[in-house]
Amino acid sequence: MIIMLVAVAIVLGGYFAFQSFKAKMIHQFLSTLSNPPQTVSTVVASDQQWQPQLQAVGSLRAVNGATLSLEVAGVVEKIGFDSGQDVQAGQTLLQLRSEDDVAKLQSLQASAALAQVNYDRDLRQFRAQAVSQATLDTDNYNLRNAKAQVDEQQAVVDKKTLRAPFAGHLGIRQVDLGQYLNAGTAVVTLQSLDPLYVDFSLPQQELSHIAIGQTVSATVDTYPGQKFAGKIVAINPLVDTDTRNVQVRASLGNPDRRLLPGMFVTVMIDAGAPHQQVTLPQTAVTYNSYGSTVFLVKHAPKDDKSLVATQTFVTTGATRGDQVAVLTGIKPGDVVVSAGQIKLHNGTPVVVNNKIQPTDNPNPTPVDN
Incomplete structure (x- = not known):
């Protein structure tokens, strides 16, 4: 009788243990279906020399x-x-073409030369008291007027020529x-x-x-x-x-x-002087009206073999090429999602695939196709 009761207890214990294991497996399966792992690319945040x-x-x-x-x-x-x-x-x-203007200039130059001769002659006569001061003043005015007309016409002739300034x-x-x-x-x-x-x-x-x-x-x-x-x-x-x-x-x-x-x-x-600065590819940062964020990849709390994404706020600085400076929120060595974060939220399981990485060049150059 005792042996029968022990056997029944063993059978019942095995049955309930199997049902508990089955329920646990079903729960994990349903959990996996509702929150499947997402494939992402990652980059390790690092200190780099930064020239503002x-x-x-x-x-x-x-x-x-x-x-x-x-x-x-x-x-x-x-x-x-x-x-x-x-x-x-x-x-x-x-x-x-300036023949007419040059001819007029020569005529005016001749008149100026005559006015100069008259003035010089009357000046000598004035010194000999042979002519009046009024006559000398008139000759001086005629000479100055003739020279001004020559300068005016010379300017007209010069304007017919274009020279390199x-x-x-x-x-x-x-x-x-x-x-x-x-x-x-x-x-x-x-x-x-x-x-x-x-x-x-x-x-x-x-x-x-x-x-x-x-x-x-x-x-x-x-x-x-x-x-x-x-x-x-x-x-x-x-x-x-x-x-x-x-x-x-x-x-x-x-x-x-x-x-x-x-x-x-x-x-x-x-x-300013160069300094060390934590940098990330610009694709790693999600910009929102309430703040900029990145996703860090960490081990699951109760499973060192599984990886999950954790969202964190960051403060970004200047950009250069494909990179952005991160002032606060992460430290060197943190593993950050560089692509695929659009499908993530806090606690999402992730699988890392770094075969294809976004560009992270501080001095990118266009590629000629």
Whole structure:
């Protein structure tokens, strides 16, 4: 009898143990179905040397640049330049027909010469008391008037000639021989290409980080990966009241003339000394109106073999390339989700797959396809 009772107890105990194990397995299965592991990529937060920089967008302009034209109308008689030519200051570029003006100038010069002879003769006679002071004064007035008319006509003749106001590089010629030009008609552009100015604006709070003579570097999408060095040469003493920005001008060397006025450039200015900073790929940070967050990957509280995602708030700083500086919220060595966080919430099981990683380059360059 006792043996029978023991056997029954063993059977019942085994049955209830099996039912408990079965219920536990079903619960785990249903839990897995409701919260399945998500595949993510991760990156380890690390300290990197960080150079604080100011970035601005600017435009290139020539130190000297102008579209040349004449003040007077006339017919083109001579062209003394070719498109794309380098010229020196004062070099003759274009001559309008000026025979009538030159002839009038010569007539006036002859009248001035006669007035000079009359004045000199009457001056000698005045010293000999042969003529009156009034006669000498009249001769002096006639001489000065004749010289003024010569200067006036000389200016008219000079305006028929176009000269380079400064040394530089000519653009494309816009006129032809024999063409009638109205006053102000564009003849050719002239640009001084080395050095070039780059004008850009910075917020007023950055004024303490810039100074005359400070080094800058500029990049142009025309030449990916190349930097052009320069220095700040002027800071506008007036802050724009609409934007609260201040205009800054830097000078860039351009000996090979690869840069041209009017180009769009990105300007970088080092602001302060380099320091160590925790960085992450920008894809790792989720920006929200209530704050920026990242997901850390940690072991499950009761299972060292399982990994779960834990959301935490962070304070971000400046960006450079694909990276962002993290000021608070994580420390070096933390494992952070770099891709796939859109499907996560606190406690979500995760599986790490780092075969494909988001870019994390502080100085990325475009790839030509």
